[in-house]
Amino acid sequence: MKPAPFDYYEPKTLPEALNLLAQFGETAKPLAGGQSLVPMMNMRLARPAQLVDLNGLRELNYLKVENGELRIGAMTRQRVLERSAIVAEGWPLLREATRYVGHVQIRNRGTVGGSLVHAYPSAELPVAMTALEASMVLRNPQGERTVLAGEFFVDAMTTSLKTGELLVEVRVPQVPSRTGWSFQEVSRRHGDFALMGVAGLLTLRSDGTIERVRLVFCGATPHRASKVEQQFMGQRPESALFRDAANLAAADLEPDSDIHASAEYRKEVAKVLARRVLEQAAARALVATQIKITTSRS
Numbered sequence: 511m512k513p514a515p516f517d518y519y520e521p522k523t524l525p526e527a528l529n530l531l532a533q534f535g536e537t538a539k540p541l542a543g544g545q546s547l548v549p550m551m552n553m554r555l556a557r558p559a560q561l562v563d564l565n566g567l568r569e570l571n572y573l574k575v576e577n578g579e580l581r582i583g584a585m586t587r588q589r590v591l592e593r594s595a596i597v598a599e600g601w602p603l604l605r606e607a608t609r610y611v612g613h614v615q616i617r618n619r620g621t622v623g624g625s626l627v628h629a630y631p632s633a634e635l636p637v638a639m640t641a642l643e644a645s646m647v648l649r650n651p652q653g654e655r656t657v658l659a660g661e662f663f664v665d666a667m668t669t670s671l672k673t674g675e676l677l678v679e680v681r682v683p684q685v686p687s688r689t690g691w692s693f694q695e696v697s698r699r700h701g702d703f704a705l706m707g708v709a710g711l712l713t714l715r716s717d718g719t720i721e722r723v724r725l726v727f728c729g730a731t732p733h734r735a736s737k738v739e740q741q742f743m744g745q746r747p748e749s750a751l752f753r754d755a756a757n758l759a760a761a762d763l764e765p766d767s768d769i770h771a772s773a774e775y776r777k778e779v780a781k782v783l784a785r786r787v788l789e790q791a792a793a794r795a796l797v798a799t800q801i802k803i804t805t806s807r808s
């Protein structure tokens with residue numbers, strides 16, 4: 511299928527792109543990797559009158575660490591995130607989650623910013639960014655504002671981004687030491703969108719008890735199991751605790767039924783995945799703790 515006619519703009523700088531978007535307002539759309547927008551245009555589900563191509567904006571293509579925080583330019587390709595040594599070392603949850611996004615060819619073109627703004631219900635990056643308590647830097651010609659991931663995702667395929675605003679950067683806080691991570695999902699085939707996905711982070715105290723847990727599920731918007739997260743503090747990381755917490759967290763979900771899976775199936779999968787995520791995150795936190803002890807002795 512072919513898209514409806516549109517005018518194409520190729521700005522070379524961020525201010526140029528922001529001015530074009532401000533000039534055209536609601537009829538314009540930014541184009542990033544095109545892996546979601548172009549199919550939607552071809553199916554006539556999106557009909558922008560103007561397409562503002564962000565691919566010439568080199569200033570939005572970077573990965574760096576500042577004040578311990580990971581800063582990701584919105585036009586950074588998903589594959590760059592997946593392959594970055596900095597990410598593997600400091601934010602391994604992002605690497606693990608990104609590997610589930612479509613196929614290599616999709617990740618080569620698809621951008622971090624595009625995935626977050628598209629906010630597809632079963633997308634991996636919104637869930638991982640919510641677990642990591644990342645924030646989004648949004649800019650228009652007048653200035654910029656920063657929004658936490660938990661407030662950025664408003665509904666299925668809807669964010670708090672306003673007309674004329676661009677997501678320019680994602681900031682991911684430093685992960686505390688003695689933290690383990692896990693991202694797990696179930697899909698019909700490798701590379702398909704998740705039927706259910708869960709991200710988790712678990713931090714241990716030096717005495718081996720749990721300091722903090724973050725547990726987030728795929729849904730219309732990423733669902734953070736905040737109530738359940740509170741119950742871990744000071745507890746020993748044990749299978750029975752993880753099983754009960756996973757059951758409780760999954761009970762709060764209200765997933766949709768569609769042609770791929772029923773809501774009941776998704777809830778059942780959520781329970782199993784949440785337990786596995788907690789167990790794997792705890793095991794990794796334990797390894798991180800032991801490495802720390804060994805290193806400090808040597």
Ligand SMILES: Cc1cc2nc3c(=O)[nH]c(=O)nc-3n(C[C@H](O)[C@H](O)[C@H](O)COP(=O)(O)OP(=O)(O)OC[C@H]3O[C@@H](n4cnc5c(N)ncnc54)[C@H](O)[C@@H]3O)c2cc1C
Pocket residue numbers: 539540541542543544545546547548549564584585610611612613616619620621622623624625627628630632633634635671675676677678701702703704
């Ligand atoms: C076959 C296939 C399988 C896929 N499987 C998965 C999967 O398993 N998991 C998954 O998460 N995704 C999957 N995707 C989607 C893929 O991850 C896309 O790359 C992503 O959703 C959109 O990123 P993009 O850079 O391609 O954005 P685009 O498609 O260019 O844009 C998406 C939307 O975001 C807006 N936008 C883009 N960048 C910005 C910005 N900086 N500021 C403001 N607005 C912006 C655009 O206007 C558009 O509305 C799949 C895609 C395909 C084709």
